[in-house]
Amino acid sequence: MQIILEGKEYKTDNFRETPWRQTSEITVSGEPKGFLAVSYLQEKPAKDEGPFYMEERTLIDVIAKFLGEMIELKLRRN
Numbered sequence: 001m002q003i004i005l006e007g008k009e010y011k012t013d014n015f016r017e018t019p020w021r022q023t024s025e026i027t028v029s030g031e032p033k034g035f036l037a038v039s040y041l042q043e044k045p046a047k048d049e050g051p052f053y054m055e056e057r058t059l060i061d062v063i064a065k066f067l068g069e070m071i072e073l074k075l076r077r078n
Contacts, residue, residue: 003067005034016041020051024064028071036064 002011005026020040026033038060040051052060 002037002039003034004037005067005071014041015039022052022057022060024061026064026068026071028068028075033068033071036060036067 002009002015002017003026004010016039017037018039018041020043021037022039023035023037025035038052038056
């Protein structure tokens, strides 16, 4: 997993970009601030939905939305 947030990169030790990648934008107060990316490390067959199942894409979107909401909450508290 990789997170790019306001120009800073955070990633797991084994993260690498592959053609089998799913990203979701992180927004804070309606403004894009970065993205969350997940890549399969090995080739996945392109089935009906592609390499990521609908549930996986939904989870990635929910995590990105949650990150944006937590950042927004923290900014309000400061």
